[in-house]
Amino acid sequence: MKASLKAYAKINIGLRILGRRPSDGYHLLETIFQELDFADEIRLEVNRSGHFSLDSNRKDIPLDESNLILKAVNAIKPWLPEDLGANIFVDKQIPPGAGLGGGSSDAAAILKFFRPLCHHEPPLKSLALSLGADVPFFLAGGSAYAKGIGDELEPVSIPLDWTAVLVMPPFSVSTQQAYRDLRISLTDTVKKTNIPSFLRQGFAWRFFENDFERVIIPAYPQIGAIKSALLEAGATFSALSGSGSTVYGIFCSDDKARSCVSKLQEYGRIVMCQPRGLT
Structure with a gap:
């Protein structure tokens, strides 16, 4: 099975740093996340090898398990058939370190793609949060007011x-x-x-x-x-x-x-x- 996914960028409309969470020192914030139609493209070829590989058009990003794409694969893997594998290619258009959430969006796209292939329903939101504070936003996208560490989301209607x-x-x-x-x-x-x-x-x-x-x-x-x-x-x-x-x-x-x-x-x-x- 072959598939092509879009992993869309976001911008922050306003970003206030409110303080730090005493329990772990994480910064508390509020912002509006707004999804854009600028995107990475992730191409997958699913197989029964039990192995996942990653390649990219960019050679300045890690292609090992420090990449959020493979982190997302590893997060959802316990819910997948043991022999399921995939060759994954990411056409990176969203630059790393640009404040556009490219890596987080890639991770969310992977979680959403593999969800229907799971033998039991995975806890998608908690898996997303384990990968990064803004990954949960990309599960739904659109426009959302975010607070906490960026993980408390509420859809908003803005022009x-x-x-x-x-x-x-x-x-x-x-x-x-x-x-x-x-x-x-x-x-x-x-x-x-x-x-x-x-x-x-x-x-x-x-x-x-x-x-x-x-x-x-x-x-x-x-x-x-x-x-x-x-x-x-x-x-x-x-x-x-x-x-x-x-x-x-x-x-x-x-x-x-x-x-x-x-x-x-x-x-x-x-x-x-x-x-x-x-x-």
């Missing part, structure tokens, strides 16, 4: 009549270093959420900001330059996605978005894409 222009500079940003630079202590008072109140007032881009920008833009001035360039090109809103390095601009006109793509080539790879609703 999707816009185009995103993603600017991906030729470097990644360390999430661990970004959190360290925020210097949030376990003794700090946990901030209250505010995105739900924003949504009750009616969705408006001006409400949202990404807390990581205050430490990442000084460390990576090019990110600040990209954000300014997007706004100057006519973006309604621009922000860092996650902890970066991708900066996105929101355009209400496809013509303005296309014009922006031609103007910002010097900053790195640029992709124009659309938001995806729940399917």
